Amino acid sequence: MAMIYSVFIALILLVCYFSITMGVFSVHPLDLLSTLFQINPNEQNSILLFELRLPRIVTAGLVGLGLGIAGAVIQAITRNGLADPGILGINAGAGAAIVGYLLMFKGQMDSQSLLSAMGMPFFGLIGGLLAAIFIMMFAWHGGGFDSGRIILVGIAINSGFSAISLYLSLKMNPNDFEMAMLWRNGSISAANWTYIQAALPWLLLFIPFLIAKSHVLDTIRFDEDIVKSLGISSNLEKLVLLCACVGIISACVSISGSMGFVGLIAPHISRRLAGVLHRYSLPLSGLIGMFLVLLADLAGKLLFQPTEVPAGIILAIFGVPYFLYLLFKQKKAVH
Template identity: 50%
Template sequence: MQQNQAKGRKFIRISTILILGFLLVFYFSLTYGEFSMTLTDVVRTLLRMDESDDNQLVIFTFRLPRIVIGILVGLGLGIAGAILQALTRNELADPGILGINAGAGASIVLYMYTISKLGMEAGFMATFAMPIFGLIGGIFTAIFIYSFSWTNGRLDSNRLLLVGIAAGSGLGALTLYLSLKMDPQDFEAATMWMTGTIWNADWQKIIAILPWFCLLLPIIFIRSANLDLFYLGEDSAKNVGLATEWEKSIWLFCSIGLISACVAVSGSIGFIGLLAPHMARRLIGLHHNYVLVISGLIGIVLVTLADFIAKTIFSPVELPVGVVIAIIGIPYFIYLLKRRTVR
């Protein structure tokens, strides 16, 4: 009982620190940039007390949608990464490394290519359909990867990693080929999107992916205790009477749904699903009712901070968010790989 209370207090303490960290990034993202604003200007604009057209445009058209997209993408990828690592019992598992990002991305680029060739306008319905196509591509990719990762009736984590990397490379090549077939304007947009960016965030994209979060997150958090059993081993889950295959299907659908929604608006941002869950487990332990929340919060901080760095460090030139996160993520991935090899 005392141990649970101590764990709960630690969870609240860590969550508070992460939320304060995000609020600090939120403040700088709203006030700092090519068009600098004071905190008073921001508050007055948010409360609709400032009638300045420039302030309204900067806050509500450019900066606030970008921050909201960053929150959703960081939250979704962080939680999806924690789910995949628990199911595979592999701390190197990540939506990007396993090729699920690439599968969702290839499907979305194929959809974008089809729209451009048919001469259709990318209106709200087209934007709303993008996560659905991402889900289809992600599910087929996951089925393909898992079908080649089973040996002797069990999921081989190392084989899963290798097959995922191979599938991701192949799908990445397909995505590049499709983008090269596009018109120059569409190609430029697709190339920026593939590197992982939220520079073109708008309220339309937020509305398009918000239903996915509202539908999937309650399912994830209600069933979070079952992830503890999977992390201990599939035999542990079977011993308590859990229908493991059905449960695994639910978790895969939820994680791929979140990934697809994120990829639809931000492109392929890698390493969030690797970094956030690993950091969360080191901070709070292995209980996934805590790990999922902390992973989501860390993901939010990482994406919003990376976006702030991307748009300010080389201003007026802007780096894709995916590049900034990769600069952090690649050394950390090598560290984890080396750590596993030493063991």
């Protein structure tokens, strides 16, 4: 396991290195080191590094970590390998609430104000919880999640909240509309330290909590009768775990918009490499999520110059075929 973790940490560091040194303005590695450690610092390099590229890298890493772990937990709760925060509509619910928050301020948002930024995860939590409530209402059957219904319900919820988000964004002034479009497409180009400060407490609270619940996640994948015989309240645990996931997803959506398919792909790769025990697969899923979002952001920044493609679109390009592959594989396994 240590070797697998080491490989992904090395890959993450490599992508971070390219993200820092490459772009519209390239930075020589020696200039990078001198700026990073404030040895004969250059003002232009300092602005480029500390105000533009480092916040972007940290944001991408946090979003990937959070969505990778949340996706793995949601798949364990629902017992469905196709479950993903984006597909189930939790991302869309959080995003619609955040767009509503932006609309309420009507141009008064200040991206450097911590108070303004702190409001976005709270509104995202409300929207994400609302989406989760709809999922439980329509996909809950016979004392548990119906795996056959949950994807259909999620797609419907996703479409509904996306339509609400689009409707609200059309009522904004041009500046706020542009900001809302970044959230809808899943972009990290507007990253700054203020947004990171607003999201970090949520991630520091819920990610360790979910990892500490690894033994519960290992247990609830068994039949309900077995879980009850072990003295575990399955439905209560699922509710608590789902709320923690929504908190993480809301924080991630508030700083990056809707990043789809990270929570789908990362857990699958993690389980193949680390097995089904969550104390191993959960942290690895977070690392894989970090790698995917960092790589997507780097690709969107470099491959389409002079324009830039949001990381969410890059992830969707690869995520949709992977989702269809999993859907076909699951259908084949049933037959």
